[in-house]
Amino acid sequence: MTLGDILVNVQGVAKHYGEGETRVDALRSIDLRVHAGEVIALLGPSGSGKTTLLNVIGCILAPTAGRVELDGDAVFDGIWLRSDLRRLRLDKIGFIFQAHNLLPFLTAEENVSVVLDLAGWSAAKGRARARELLDYLEVGHRAKVKPALLSGGEAQRVAIARALANRPRIILADEPTAALDSGRAQLVMDLLRKLATEQEACIIAVTHDEKIFDRFDRLIHLRDGRLADA
């Protein structure tokens, strides 16, 4: 398999929380490159820094040190290099959070189309795209329902649809299949794989789900904030 562009390039990234006695080194000098078309699993015990790393790549968390490049643009080098991080997230990054974080006052469909609305899509096109994704993820029948009435798995799939709606090239997923049965987990993995290929995107997914390990191109192990490539 030929490798595409480097979409994520992380160099020497470190992140610690707190100072002195309470200091926690969540990440210690991480180097990671992910290419377009790659689907990568991030593994490691609880507290090893997986979420922290995703948040750094997703420009939600400023690392303490290091350099981050996304899609060829340097976005962090000791400090944030861009002031429009939110626009960057909107256009380039799809984030599937560990907690689904759906907006309670919007229906499932609106939770997806709100991203497209923000990105400047017309309402009709946004709705159509939202329906298409929800249908694919087998939650189309729940499109008009508010998150409070969705099951954990349904909410998770709506959140996945939201992350993918604007066709981002970098998709970060924190346990995307944790709330899903194995059939639906396979479905999500199929979709992510399809996106990686068709949209030349890269997928970095945190997972504990051994049943889907074989669906990844690479497994990356984190331990105490360090990468331990297998």
Next chain:
Amino acid sequence: MNLAIKDIRHGLFRFVLTCFGLGLLMTVVLAMIGIYNGLVADALAVVKAPAADIWVVEAGTQGPFAEASSIPADTRDAVARMPGVAEAGAITYQTIEAAHAGQTLRLYVIGFEPGRPGGPQRIAEGRGLGTSHFELLADRKTGLVLGDTIRLGRNRFSVAGLVEDAMNSVGDPAVYVTLADALTLQTALDPAAARVQVARGDQGIRPATVAAVIARLEPGADVALLTATVRQWKHLAALSQTEQEDLLLASVVDRARRQIGLFLGILLSVSAVVIALIIYTMTMEKLKQIATLKLIGAPDRTIVALIVQQAMLLGASGLGIGLALILLVKDNFPRRVVLEPFNALVLTGIILVVCLVASGLGVRAALKVDPATALGG
């Protein structure tokens, strides 16, 4: 997609309840403004009613409203003869209690000379007074209707006409009677000792006295000159209409006005704090959702719009409900509640500023919130 509306519809019951509560608060504020205006309007009603230019009163007094004034009734002739005076009328004021329909009415009796200044400007129902005795014109708030009779002093008066908005500065409704009847009434209500004197045959010695003589001037006549001339006469003083109005506001209703004014100030401050608190709390409750919006890439514009639109909608609904309610109930107040469009406009301005400031506080908190807080889990 309007997030503000979506969020409101999500918690519609609560939002409506909040608007309604705010509406009630606005009703109280508007009622207080109306009461304040009504107090001033009522107080001025008695001075404005005769549409006079000059008030001639007893020397050394600020009569007839701020202080008691008593001048000979024939002063009217002297005033009427002055150059520049178009017409003049003598007028008396007294407050009496009378029984009617099993209740005690407190009445402000205005005695005037029919055909001369001093009577009501407009008769709402019935006719004006002529020369016949023992007739009166009653303010509607007295509860009297045309044809009713009521005993004042030793005589029974019949209601010939009805007028509106006639009362003294404390709100007692007025009745108009002829000056002749008013003077009889005055004598009837004199202290017992005086009445004994009268019974002994002193009647002729005591000249009829009135509270004031009012004059309307010819166009172009000099008010200042005329009042100055009157002041040169012994025993008399003169006030222009504006002086009389200012005097009434400054002396008679000043304290009541300041009292209500201060209360209104407190009420407005309380409302401001309540509105600010509601809007601020509304925003703080949404901080996690705002963080989520930031996570998915919403610009500050979207977040500011969400907060400000909700604040404005809340303020507008509260104000709307308040206005509707006060218009519905204002006529049931025992005293006049006067609301001018200007008042509603000023209140709208105040609410607008309060909503903006409050949403400013919310916006500040919202813009500071770290998108990562949405991940707490």
